[in-house]
Amino acid sequence: DGGITQSPKYLFRKEGQNVTLSCEQNLNHDAMYWYRQDPGQGLRLIYYSQIVNDFQKGDIAEGYSVSREKKESFPLTVTSAQKNPTAFYLCASGRGLAGKAGELFFGEGSRLTVL
């Protein structure tokens, strides 16, 4: 089935550790996104990529890093520099911005807890 797969679903991290969240899509979408969701707040954009080997910072990129070496994959690393990393992380993909931008589709999310 076509879709977006995020892993792991739950992740626990000690302070000072880097962790990487995986996001894979088989929808043949050019654009991929990472959002963060906190209770009582709207989703906030961390990074986005419109094409392979290219990505841009979103609104809250500090303490995060990404790569886009393959069209189907957009992993997010939460570094020790992120001061408040405990959150629900959502990956999304959509058709690129060349031409008509369409729907955005989301994965099931990864919940990161810092102990």
Added chain:
Amino acid sequence: KQEVTQIPAALSVPEGENLVLNCSFTDSAIYNLQWFRQDPGKGLTSLLLIQSSQREQTSGRLNASLDKSSGRSTLYIAASQPGDSATYLCAVRGSGGSNYKLTFGKGTLLTVNP
């Protein structure tokens, strides 16, 4: 800076009732607007996408309208069911230089009571 507001923040209705969820946005220069549903602890499921040139979209018991000039969208749910209980989010995609980005509201938590 685009801001998206959803009212009410929470809504509780008896089963079978028709209901309307509201979404407003401050910058009318949008490319499209998308409504999502989110169940607890889950990702977002796309419900309806309305392009800026459209006035409404329908899918089953759902109807979404868009009034770009006034910065408003509504999601109408007909004959609500307990399975409709979820958080409903609206998001607008900017136009021009902001067309990569969706700005989200904080959502409306809907509870449909049997």
